[in-house]
């Protein structure tokens with residue numbers, strides 16, 4: 001029997017029809033990571049908790065986000081990935097399990113296994129189990145020192161110098177390959193550094209932008225591992241979630257690209273972030289002691305041209321630096337109050 005390839009009608013119905021979505025079964029890998037924690041909650045609200053399967057290597061102390069059904073899953077185990085997708089009759093996969101840039105430099109082999117073998121296992125399982133859609137995030141780390149630093153075009157030189165960046169470029173190409181060869185509807189954006197309140201990042205170069213908030217509230221002081229004038233593109237978690245859902249909902253007929261969409265939200269230096277936090281936390285002191293992560297940051301863009309995402313699926317960020325900082329601090333203070341009380 002021929003393979004079922006979801007056609008345009010299926011995808012459009014899937015994207016627009018709420019009742020149809022409630023019959024959609026969604027798998028998320030890396031469900032307890034920085035992006036996964038909040039994206040899993042948003043997906044649970046959208047598709048219904050019973051239709052979700054949150055996976056990760058183990059259940060964190062706080063339990064599954066929003067109490068979503070959980071199963072352990074090692075994405076480097078191809079058979080386990082395929083069996084999980086088949087057993088749960090998964091329709092859509094959000095594949096977020098990954099090793100980030102700074103940690104990746106400490107163990108390139110493991111980074112390749114998790115990021116590349118993991119992606120291939122997910123795409124292959126999706127193809128074999130006729131999954132309708134896959135979301136896989138790329139990153140600004142896919143660019144390198146030969147890329148223009150400002151207004152980076154959608155299609156440009158991509159020669160990253162970190163193993164994480166190499167897996168992001170290769171991953172974008174692999175996703176396009178599965179689309180062209182097998183008709184697998186796999187979509188993705190190049191995320192800037194993500195700022196989140198619910199779950200911390202781990203092992204990234206842009207982690208300072210989250211650590212600074214926590215340190216400001218807990219100690220009133222932070223030693224930042226990039227320079228005061230280090231400028232990088234960043235995005236706040238609610239925009240990060242909206243980007244994933246917006247692209248997955250996009251009408252296929254409008255998409256010229258499918259993977260590796262540049263998305264832009266905010267750009268600021270570490271010093272500008274510290275100054276913004278100081279408006280809410282008077283007396284906050286930020287010192288700067290750049291380490292090896294500065295060298296990674298120096299190879300990444302400052303600003304991105306995201307006109308393709310705006311034109312093809314109406315991408316529009318909602319948070320700038322002042323709005324993000326106010327919301328982030330309010331959420332962290334609320335969390336502090338709840339855990340103290």
Ligand code: AKB
Nearest residue numbers: 100101139204205206
């Ligand atoms: C990292 O710093 O490694 C990530 C990223 C920009 O992809 N946050």
